[in-house]
Amino acid sequence: MRNRKQWIWIGMMAVILLLVLFYWYITYVMKDQNREEKAAILTAQQQGGLISSEQTWKSVWGMNKDNAIYWVVKGKNAQNQDQMVWVRFDANHEPSTKPGSVSTALLQNGRSEEQIRSQLTASMPQADIQRVLPGIYNGIQVWQVFCKDQTGYNYRFYKFSDGKLVDGPFALPDSFGTEQQ
Numbered sequence: 684m685r686n687r688k689q690w691i692w693i694g695m696m697a698v699i700l701l702l703v704l705f706y707w708y709i710t711y712v713m714k715d716q717n718r719e720e721k722a723a724i725l726t727a728q729q730q731g732g733l734i735s736s737e738q739t740w741k742s743v744w745g746m747n748k749d750n751a752i753y754w755v756v757k758g759k760n761a762q763n764q765d766q767m768v769w770v771r772f773d774a775n776h777e778p779s780t781k782p783g784s785v786s787t788a789l790l791q792n793g794r795s796e797e798q799i800r801s802q803l804t805a806s807m808p809q810a811d812i813q814r815v816l817p818g819i820y821n822g823i824q825v826w827q828v829f830c831k832d833q834t835g836y837n838y839r840f841y842k843f844s845d846g847k848l849v850d851g852p853f854a855l856p857d858s859f860g861t862e863q864q
Contacts, residue, residue: 715776716741723754723770726778730785731768733758742818742827752776755817757790765790767843769819788824794846799826802846803839807832817843825849 720739727733736758743752752772760766771784778784794802796815803810813836814829824843829836832852839851 719754719772719776722778723772724756726770726785727754727756727758727768731756731766731770731787732760733766733768734761735759740816740818742816744818744820744827751819753819760789767793767817767824769817769824771819786824788843793824793843794826794841796826799828799841799846802841803828803830809833820849823849 719741723739724733724736727736733756736756738757740755741752742755754770754772756768756770758766758768767788767790769786771779771781773779796817799815800812803812807830809832811831812828813831814827816827818825818827820827820840823840825840826843826846828839828841828851830839831837834852834854836855837852838855839853840849841847842849
């Protein structure tokens with residue numbers, strides 16, 4: 684009986700130890716991501732005029748002159764209006780200090796995520812929208828839509844300002860390594 688209680692206690696301690704190790708691992712893995720997000724929020728407040736933040740997205744599309752890593756922060760400005768702020772990050776995962784690295788737009792002057800979803804559903808009822816997130820594509824503020832349609836999984840880019848298609852679809856390769864038509 685005593686031996687059985689000992690094994691139960693050892694088993695419980697092992698489970699607790701595994702949970703603590705898992706927590707430490709997740710914290711370590713997410714450290715850089717959380718640091719980037721905090722830097723984006725701070726930059727959006729200091730340079731983009733936000734007084735509060737509600738939501739953030741990380742957008743990565745290419746690494747050429749106009750496309751890079753952006754964090755987009757949605758929040759309220761001093762007039763209590765919903766505003767989006769795009770913050771470009773450099774190769775060192777810090778907010779870029781180059782001119783034009785921060786851009787803003789009032790949500791009322793653009794399309795919301797819900798409006799883009801509705802627009803895509805109306806124009807392509809068969810499409811299964813997987814994800815919609817704001818970003819920058821060729822220097823243009825966009826909504827990046829990842830969806831599945833009759834041709835497979837693809838990306839499409841819609842202008843934030845008016846919802847017009849900027850580019851796409853960009854088909855992803857299928858599981859056999861050939862691009863879908």
